[in-house]
Amino acid sequence: MAYQYCSVATEGRICIVTLNRPEVMNSLHAPAHDELVEVFDAFEANPELWVAILTGAGEKAFSAGNDLKYTAAGNPMSTQPTGFGGLTKRFEMIKPVIAAVNGVAMGGGFELALACDLIIAAENAIFALPEPRVGLMAAAGGVHRLPRMIPQKQALGMILTGRRVSAEEGLKLGFVNEVVPTGEALAAAKRWAEQIIECSPLSIRASKQVVYAALDAADLKTAMTTIYPAQAALRASEDYKEGPRAFAEKRKPNWKGR
Secondary structure, three states: OOOOOEEEEEEOOEEEEEEOOHHHOOOEOHHHHHHHHHHHHHHHHOOOOOEEEEEEOOOOEEEOOEOHHHHHOOOOOOOOOOOHHHOOOOOOOOOOEEEEEOOEEEOHHHHHHHHOOEEEEEOOOEEEOOHHHHOOOOOOOHHHHHHHHOOHHHHHHHHOOOOOEEHHHHHHHOOOOEEEOOOOHHHHHHHHHHHHHOOOHHHHHHHHHHHHHHHOOOOHHHHHHOOOHHHHHHHOOOHHHHHHHHHHOOOOOOOOOO
16 A cells, blocks of 8 residues: 555565655654554554564654644644554554664654664664653653653653753663664664564564563562463464474474464
8 A cells, every 4th residue: 555654665574664754854744643553553453564663764864753833834633542653552562663763753753763662773863852842741652651761860851851862872771772873774673673573473472562561560470470461372372382393393483473
């Protein structure tokens, strides 16, 4: 399917989603949000796709966030239940998503990256939550996710000042997984994705679901004694038997995803 404000490509088990509004630093308006909802709905529903990569067109921006000029002109903002970019409130998705960040990732753009499971950043990547500078707040997950990922004082230092953080500082703070030369973020994200798809897809999905769900558990005992839906599905799957069998037979596993 052809889209106007993003592009979608598949490489084997990998779905590559590119925000495609470079003339406005890949900022998003309501029509772009609507497209991205369709894109991630399709990714979730397609059993042949195991990992998604989200990136931005060009080297200047991953995404500058909400298209403020579009909003200021009186146009309606998106009210999609799955959140900014169709992703920030997609809490039930258990397939992994990798952000390949090139250039600016500010406001909603940074929140999109934070909603991904991994962040691979080019050396020219810049991260910020500048919403207070324009009378807003990072309500698409920024004020919630960032303090859960890095030390609280460091998170507040970014949230309360709107200051810009480089890729290298993001790596030191802990919200970036890897920094690569400018122009190589997508290639590096594909490398991470290839490592993920070497694993059982059901194991990956169970692991992701348990990590996030268990963070909200009252205590460690509750977290460890709860059986989560994706974990139960893994235990009942063909892949649960295939992994040990392939190991014993000294061969590569033939994952079915079921």
